[in-house]
Amino acid sequence: MPQPVDPRVLGATVAGGAIGVLARALIIQPVGDPAAVVWATLGINVAGSLLLGVVVGWLDDRRPLLRAALGTGALGGFTTYSAFAVATALWVTTPWLAAGLAAASVIAGVGGAIAGLFLGRRIADRPGRIELPEDAE
Secondary structure, eight states: OOOOOOHHHHHHHHHHHHHHHHHHHHHHTTTOOHHHHHHHHHHHHHHHHHHHHHHHHHHTTSOHHHHIIIIIIIIHHHSOHHHHHHHHHHTTTSHHHHHHHHHHHHHHHHHHHHHHHHHHHHHTTOOOOOOOGGGGO
16 A cells, blocks of 8 residues: 655755746856857756756765755756656757757766766765666665
């Protein structure tokens, strides 16, 4: 049976999400030029992946409210798959650039997340390998 959502965790996630969305808007809004928005979105998503890796590596299962606020909330709101998808689709008239943007976003995002996990573990003074989902059993 599914567990009910803790209202405190939900509130922390919503508050963090509002902050993350605002931060992204403050970066994207002044850019204006559609081509520059694409690159700004790429930068936001890569930086957000790195920072989310740091948060997850640092907090692990400790401090669930802080992890919800910073991770799922703020960084989930800051990064955005939909903006990445639209930015890539806008370049569909230049398929090689669209494919390059998509590949760069995925590769750099995963690379940033891996680096962030290692950094977060070091911050928490718990160095070690990254646990994969099958390790959780």
